Amino acid sequence: MVELVLSGRTEAFEPLVTPYRKLLLTLAYRLSRNMEEAKEISQETLLRAFRYLRSFDRKRSFKNWLLQIEMNVWRSLPTEAPDETALRQMASNSAPEEPEGSLDGKEAREKLLSCLDELSPREREVFLLRDIEGRSVKETAQVLRLSGIAVRVHLSKAREKLRELIKDRFPELLEGRR
Amino acid sequence: MNCSRVRRSLPLLAGKDLPAGKARRVEKHLEKCPDCRKKVEEIRAALAEVRAIADRSTLDWPEAEWRHLMARVKSGSPKPGRRPLLLPGLTRKSWAYAGAFILVLAAAILILKIVRPQPTPATLAEITVSTPTQPARALSMKQALLAPSPQDRPFTVFEDRKGPARVMLAAGPVPGKPAQEMMSMTLVSQKTGLQVHWTWNRNFEWEEKKK
Numbered sequence: 001m002v003e004l005v006l007s008g009r010t011e012a013f014e015p016l017v018t019p020y021r022k023l024l025l026t027l028a029y030r031l032s033r034n035m036e037e038a039k040e041i042s043q044e045t046l047l048r049a050f051r052y053l054r055s056f057d058r059k060r061s062f063k064n065w066l067l068q069i070e071m072n073v074w075r076s077l078p079t080e081a082p083d084e085t086a087l088r089q090m091a092s093n094s095a096p097e098e099p100e101g102s103l104d105g106k107e108a109r110e111k112l113l114s115c116l117d118e119l120s121p122r123e124r125e126v127f128l129l130r131d132i133e134g135r136s137v138k139e140t141a142q143v144l145r146l147s148g149i150a151v152r153v154h155l156s157k158a159r160e161k162l163r164e165l166i167k168d169r170f171p172e173l174l175e176g177r178r
Numbered sequence: 179m180n181c182s183r184v185r186r187s188l189p190l191l192a193g194k195d196l197p198a199g200k201a202r203r204v205e206k207h208l209e210k211c212p213d214c215r216k217k218v219e220e221i222r223a224a225l226a227e228v229r230a231i232a233d234r235s236t237l238d239w240p241e242a243e244w245r246h247l248m249a250r251v252k253s254g255s256p257k258p259g260r261r262p263l264l265l266p267g268l269t270r271k272s273w274a275y276a277g278a279f280i281l282v283l284a285a286a287i288l289i290l291k292i293v294r295p296q297p298t299p300a301t302l303a304e305i306t307v308s309t310p311t312q313p314a315r316a317l318s319m320k321q322a323l324l325a326p327s328p329q330d331r332p333f334t335v336f337e338d339r340k341g342p343a344r345v346m347l348a349a350g351p352v353p354g355k356p357a358q359e360m361m362s363m364t365l366v367s368q369k370t371g372l373q374v375h376w377t378w379n380r381n382f383e384w385e386e387k388k389k
Contacts, residue, residue: 112228
């Protein structure tokens with residue numbers, strides 16, 4: 001697909017990136033917590049991906065390459081205030097069947113997602129890539145251009161902070177799980 | 179392992195990010211420590227809850243906006259590949275290190291030049307002292323005029339008749355000898371015995387001594 005785009009068939013770019021359209025927008029929102037900024041980040045990510053497609057190393061994962069561009073774009077933008085409307089929209093996009101013991105109600109889910117706001121930007125980046133997007137520590141380090149040790153340190157702090165926040169705000173969740 | 183060391187590793191153990199050997203040691207501790215076990219279970223529960231909500235709450239582009247974005251992206255064209263490096267095998271990082279090294283070297287040379295005192299040129303007196311002088315010879319005017327070669331000079335010439343002394347100076351290079359750096363002239367008063375010694379260097383800087 002990459003070769004097709006580079007050979008001049010630009011229409012092949014859309015099927016190349018469509019599998020990642022939700023991922024890029026959602027991750028951008030979780031990083032910036034502002035819907036307008038999230039759209040701006042994803043848009044710039046796709047523009048850059050198209051523009052610099054020739055420099056993409058075919059041995060690497062295309063998904064990781066896109067994530068790396070998105071992280072660079074997010075870091076280069078000035079931070080804007082969190083946007084509560086999008087958070088509510090995100091929390092309401094839940095599946096109809098909810099697993100037993102999970103949070104009921106959009107409001108509670110909003111609150112739980114807002115716990116991520118308490119993390120530092122670097123902790124949030126590492127946590128989202130490793131724990132939410134399921135990248136390995138090595139892949140996370142590559143995407144963020146950090147060492148494996150640095151990733152583990154930020155990850156450890158992020159998980160510990162989340163445990164404390166959830167224990168403080170939703171003690172029933174931790175009780176119910178054990 | 180004690181509890182404080184184990185607790186530092188619990189967030190990583192909860193996400194299966196601890197190396198196997200260390201994970202075994204921590205788990206061994208957990209078997210007999212209910213407090214640490216409770217803590218790791220809390221972290222696991224917190225992670226599971228956040229993951230579950232994140233999995234079920236995603237955002238998507240409105241279709242019209244996505245179409246518009248794709249049209250905008252495709253209206254451009256991919257940039258040509260990177261320019262080849264000057265030397266193959268050398269990365270940008272290597273060039274950056276080389277550049278930084280050259281800058282540091284240049285700065286060090288500049289600092290040394292500023293800090294280190296410049297050697298001051300030797301004074302005429304020092305040159306005079308360090309330069310071996312040819313002994314002057316006293317010749318009569320007739321002998322001086324008939325002197326066969328410049329190596330016989332400098333010399334002091336006495337007039338045959340009474341009166342002030344006339345002095346002839348050595349001039350021109352002497353074949354087979356290095357070029358002359360210094361030139362000197364001594365004036366002697368026959369009445370008072372006063373000697374005035376003038377010395378010039380090649381820049382015609384001069385010095386006078388009276389005896």
